[in-house]
Amino acid sequence: MVSMSPSAIRLARYTKTERDEVSGGVVDPSGVAETDLTWLDKEVHFGVRRQGRLVAHAGLVRVPLSVGAARLQVAGLGGVVVAPDSRGQGLARLVVTAAMEHARSLGIQFGLLFCWPDLVPLYKRLGWRVLGDDLQVEQPDGPVTMPLRAMWTSLVEGVEFPGGQARLLSLPM
Ligand SMILES: CC(C)(COP(=O)(O)OP(=O)(O)OC[C@H]1O[C@@H](n2cnc3c(N)ncnc32)[C@H](O)[C@@H]1OP(=O)(O)O)[C@@H](O)C(=O)NCCC(=O)NCCS
Structure with a gap:
């Protein structure tokens, strides 16, 4: 029997072919173009x-991150998109979980993402938490404050995100 x-x-x-397929041809499905930021490819x-x-x-x-005096590598999550006719069926949960399971299998302790505030409740449902302070990220002309909300998730049972001012030492993803 075929599982549904x-x-x-x-x-x-x-590639662009897959991007167009999943976004239904929408150019900027996440609405991040207005930030004018340069992004890192996944x-x-x-x-x-x-x-x-x-x-x-x-x-x-x-991606590399500094938190206070500590340096760590985290799993930067991005390009989360579900086709318009397939939303509300748990597919975002499915692909985000698969991505984080992969990161966990590589020994990475935390996931990090950036999103507009309206998606914070959705990611909270998936176990992510808001990273409080304004976060600096790299851009071609130097560091800037990220206008989107930063969120993190732990990939290791019981391990909390370290305290202190976080700063992304790369372009954002
Ligand atoms: C955001 C997006 C990826 C969500 O995809 P989706 O497949 O509809 O999401 P899911 O069905 O997997 O929902 C994930 C969970 O969030 C919950 N959820 C959805 N909208 C919510 C909201 N507004 N508030 C709280 N929870 C919400 C769902 O109930 C589900 O929880 P559950 O699994 O415990 O029931 C999709 O709407 C999309 O592609 N939007 C355009 C692109 C975009 O904005 N991407 C995000 C960039 S950061």
Whole structure:
């Protein structure tokens, strides 16, 4: 019997073709173009396909962060998109979970993402928490304050995000 419950798979590529497919042709589905920021490409991609069509995506890239005096590598999550006709069915949860499971398997302790405030409740449902302070991120002309909300999740049971001012030492993802 063929199972109807979708599962997330690692994608071999995430080119313009896949982007257009999952966004339904919407140019800036996350609405981040207005920030005028330069973004880091994601390295690893997870998705859900239905009848061959990509209907959900989440990308991942390892990024360096300083928190107070400490330095750590975290799993930067980005490019979370679900096709307009497939939303509200748990597909974002599926691809974000797959991406974070992958990061955990690499020994990474935390996930980090940036989103507009209206998506904070959704990511809280998925176990993410707001990173309080204004966070600096790198840009081609030097560091700037990230206008989006930063959120983190722990990939290791019982391990909390370290205290202190966080700063991303790369372009944001
Ligand atoms: C944001 C987006 C990815 C969500 O995709 P989705 O497949 O509809 O999300 P899911 O169905 O997996 O929902 C995830 C969880 O959030 C919950 N949720 C959804 N909207 C919510 C809201 N406004 N407040 C609180 N919880 C919410 C869902 O109930 C679900 O929780 P559950 O699994 O415990 O029931 C999708 O709307 C999208 O592609 N938007 C455009 C692109 C974008 O903004 N991406 C985010 C960039 S950071």
